[in-house]
Amino acid sequence: MLADWILAFAPILVILFLMIRFQWGAAKAGPAGWLVAVVVAAGRFGAGIDLLALAQVKALLLTLDVLLIVWAAFLLYRVADEAGAIDIIGKTLPRLTADRGMQALLIGWAFASFLQGVGGFGVPVAVTAPLLVGLGFSPLAAVLIPSLGHAWAVTFGSLASSFQALIAATGLPGETLAPASATLLGLAGFGCGFMVAHAADGWKALRRLAFPVLLLGTLMSAAQYGLATNGLWNIGGFGGGMVGLAVGILIAPWYRGEQSQKSESRLDRRSVLLALSGYLALIAITLLVQLVPPIRAFLGRFAIQVSFPEMRTSLGYLTPAGYGRVIPLFRHAGAILGYASLTAFLIYKRAGLYSAGAAQRIVSGTIRRVMSSSLGIASMVAMAVVMSHGGMTDTLARGLAGAVGSLFPLASPWIGALGAFMTGSNTNSNVIFAMLQQRTAELLGYRLPLILGAQTTGGAIGSVVAPTKIIVGASTAGMAGKEGIVLRSLLIYIAILIAGVSLLVFAFTKVGLG
Amino acid sequence: MSGYKSSSERDKFRLQTVALSLILLPALPLYVAVHAGLHWASWILMGLIAVGMVVGMWVS
Numbered sequence: 001m002l003a004d005w006i007l008a009f010a011p012i013l014v015i016l017f018l019m020i021r022f023q024w025g026a027a028k029a030g031p032a033g034w035l036v037a038v039v040v041a042a043g044r045f046g047a048g049i050d051l052l053a054l055a056q057v058k059a060l061l062l063t064l065d066v067l068l069i070v071w072a073a074f075l076l077y078r079v080a081d082e083a084g085a086i087d088i089i090g091k092t093l094p095r096l097t098a099d100r101g102m103q104a105l106l107i108g109w110a111f112a113s114f115l116q117g118v119g120g121f122g123v124p125v126a127v128t129a130p131l132l133v134g135l136g137f138s139p140l141a142a143v144l145i146p147s148l149g150h151a152w153a154v155t156f157g158s159l160a161s162s163f164q165a166l167i168a169a170t171g172l173p174g175e176t177l178a179p180a181s182a183t184l185l186g187l188a189g190f191g192c193g194f195m196v197a198h199a200a201d202g203w204k205a206l207r208r209l210a211f212p213v214l215l216l217g218t219l220m221s222a223a224q225y226g227l228a229t230n231g232l233w234n235i236g237g238f239g240g241g242m243v244g245l246a247v248g249i250l251i252a253p254w255y256r257g258e259q260s261q262k263s264e265s266r267l268d269r270r271s272v273l274l275a276l277s278g279y280l281a282l283i284a285i286t287l288l289v290q291l292v293p294p295i296r297a298f299l300g301r302f303a304i305q306v307s308f309p310e311m312r313t314s315l316g317y318l319t320p321a322g323y324g325r326v327i328p329l330f331r332h333a334g335a336i337l338g339y340a341s342l343t344a345f346l347i348y349k350r351a352g353l354y355s356a357g358a359a360q361r362i363v364s365g366t367i368r369r370v371m372s373s374s375l376g377i378a379s380m381v382a383m384a385v386v387m388s389h390g391g392m393t394d395t396l397a398r399g400l401a402g403a404v405g406s407l408f409p410l411a412s413p414w415i416g417a418l419g420a421f422m423t424g425s426n427t428n429s430n431v432i433f434a435m436l437q438q439r440t441a442e443l444l445g446y447r448l449p450l451i452l453g454a455q456t457t458g459g460a461i462g463s464v465v466a467p468t469k470i471i472v473g474a475s476t477a478g479m480a481g482k483e484g485i486v487l488r489s490l491l492i493y494i495a496i497l498i499a500g501v502s503l504l505v506f507a508f509t510k511v512g513l514g
Numbered sequence: 515m516s517g518y519k520s521s522s523e524r525d526k527f528r529l530q531t532v533a534l535s536l537i538l539l540p541a542l543p544l545y546v547a548v549h550a551g552l553h554w555a556s557w558i559l560m561g562l563i564a565v566g567m568v569v570g571m572w573v574s
Contacts (some may be wrong), residue, residue: 025573026529031567038564053544053556055565060541160571306545375570380538382563 005399008392011037012381012432025427026376036381041390046314054308055389059382061325062168062307064159066427068327068334069234071370073159075342076282077118078362078369083348085275086115088132092272093249100137101209102255107131108145109193110216112242116150116157117238118279125473133477137200139359142198143473143486147464148493152189154426154460155181156224156236158338162426163233165377166456168325169384169434172448174233180453182228182236186221188457188501189240193217195493212251220244234333235286241350242279274351276417285340289331300330317391319451373425379385380431388435397439408444409509412437412454413501417462417494425466429459446509454505461497465490529573536566 011033018029041047047055080086093107112124125146132142155162163181167174193213197205224240227233290296304327311319329335345362348354387393404411415437419429434455441451463469465487474483540559547555 026573028571031571034567035564049553049556049560050548053548053560056560057541057545057548060538063538368527371527371534372574375530375534375537375574378534381566381568382537 004044004395004397007040008387008395008399010040011387013272015383016379025372026380026425030376030379030383032427034379034386037383037386037390037392041313041392045392045395046316046388047390048314050398051311051319051389052386054311055385056382057306058308058324059378059385061304061327062385062431063306063378063381065168065325065327065332066165066381066431067370069159069161069164069337070114070331070373070377070427071336071366072334072337073118073161074370075362075366076159076278076337076344077123078366079119079341079344079348080275080278082358082362082365083278083344083351083353085278085348085353086127087273088275090127092268093252094131094135096249096252097255099136099252099255101197101201101205101274102212102252104132104137104141104145104149104196105137105193105209105216106210106245106248106252106305107135108200109149109196110220110241110248112146112150112241113153113157113220114238114241114245116153117235117241118157118159118282120188120468121494122472125469129473129477133384139477140184140198140485140489142477143470143479144493145196145488147469147473147490148195148199150190151191151461151464151494151497152185152192153224153237153241154219154463155185156228156233156240156457157238158427159238159333160228160234160236162430162456162459163228163236164333165427165430165492166434166452168381169431170438170448170452171325172438172452175229175231177229177449177452178226178233178236180447181450181456182221182225182453184453184457184501184504185460186217186225188461188497189221189224190214190217192502193498195497199493209255210250212255215251216244216248217419218246231290232286234336235283238279238282251290267383274347274353277347278340279344281347282337282340286336289336289339296331299335300328302330303328311389312461313389314392315389317394319389321360376425376428377431380428384431384435391436394439397435398442400436400440401443405444408440409446409451409454409505410502412441412451413461413498413503416455416458416460417498418458420459420462421466426456426459426463429462430456433459450505450508454501457501458498461494461501465494526573529569533566533570533573536562536569540566 014036015029015033018024018032112128115127128146129142133139152439188254197209220240220243223243224236227239228236306324308324310321415433416429419433420426437451437455441448470483470486474486540562544559
């Protein structure tokens with residue numbers, strides 16, 4: 001029934017309306033969406049108090065699963081930033097080449113992807129846009145380049161918080177979801193590279209820089225794929241970016257440009273290595289925890305595990321009994337990030353990189369920065385779980401399946417992108433739309449990992465044009481108040497990228513991969 | 515917490531912390547309330563979560 005479908009869509013519609021029309025943030029619009037979801041679930045879809053209450057408990061587990069990573073990822077970033085590590089890396093890169101296109105690839109693609117891998121939250125654009133302006137790029141190009149460059153790394157970036165949200169929302173194992181997601185994101189990575197080259201130096205750069213784009217694209221995508229599909233998805237984006245950065249530094253001097261610089265010899269390799277040491281610690285700890293069975297087993301012994309009874313609405317929609325999200329406290333990606341943050345802090349402290357009061361600034365800066373996004377995530381996760389348990393997601397999926405039918409794979413990345421555009425993040429998009437995409441794919445008989453890969457790839461790319469990111473990017477490049485110009489320019493590139501992903505997904509389904 | 519640009523920023527942070535706590539913490543006793551069949555407790559705790567949502571919406 002159309003009325004039911006519209007009512008089921010109402011919470012999402014309310015969020016969209018508030019965020020786009022009134023420019024509310026996720027922390028403000030999310031609670032409104034939850035309130036509408038609860039009223040509709042209880043009033044129209046027959047969700048009783050017990051069902052709503054247990055949905056809230058399930059939502060708490062899913063929220064913790066995502067928030068632990070978000071909090072710890074930003075803590076690690078703050079540990080490095082307070083030590084000046086990000087600044088050192090950023091200032092080193094432009095010395096390697098005077099070729100504008102190559103500078104853009106190195107800073108706006110490889111370095112921005114690395115920053116997305118370790119930080120996210122708009123950090124890639126905020127850090128690299130001023131660097132590019134300083135190198136003589138126009139403010140518009142300085143925003144476009146890193147915005148496009150880091151898009152492919154968003155899902156497995158921020159220590160894979162968006163991917164963790166996809167796992168949490170769908171209940172599917174990461175091992176099942178990772179191959180398709182990493183493949184689509186990796187392929188999108190090539191598009192990002194070519195678009196960075198184009199935004200930096202026009203059409204002529206595409207041919208001139210084809211080799212570094214293909215080389216770096218292949219290596220970064222392969223690194224991300226290899227890590228993500230071997231259970232190391234929390235360092236997938238970070239690993240990809242790091243490989244790109246390392247190889248980019250090696251090949252950058254081949255593209256010296258017209259004003260060849262001889263400053264390479266002035267590079268302080270020890271400072272750079274020290275700056276990177278915090279992140280090298282993360283790699284070492286992750287490998288240790290994930291690949292050494294006794295350590296993995298020991299840390300996995302302490303887990304939060306809650307069982308839930310069967311839940312049924314008065315209209316008969318059934319959620320089977322089972323466990324909620326299991327959180328292995330000491331083996332969780334958030335815990336691993338915590339260990340890495342502590343190790344990095346000790347390394348930087350021993351090297352004398354901190355001034356007095358650094359620890360307090362790191363902790364307070366982290367808490368201040370994550371509070372708003374935590375509220376947004378908590379409320380939107382709760383909304384999505386209420387919708388799912390109340391049968392609203394199922395109603396939406398049935399309507400969508402009936403409306404688009406065999407064209408669903410084409411629409412799937414656009415849905416993810418729309419969610420990210422509306423909510424400002426790939427994580428939120430996955431929380432809101434992953435269950436809907438999953439249910440629709442089930443009804444239409446498509447392979448779930450491919451459709452969910454399309455959801456998160458669309459979400460990753462779409463997050464780049466989210467108003468909040470545009471505002472951050474524009475303000476750091478000196479384009480405050482000109483966000484409309486940035487948005488218009490970015491939309492063209494982003495639409496081409498998503499259309500490409502759409503066609504890929506459609507093609508995969510036609511050749512039997514979906 | 516130090517390092518705030520203004521007192522309104524500090525107040526906003528505090529209220530957001532209260533809102534997040536109200537959204538997350540009642541879930542623990544909710545589980546117990548549902549299993550014990552205490553519907554009145556479930557209503558109160560769901561009410562607290564709703565208050566947290568409203569505070570979050572208002573302050574953000």
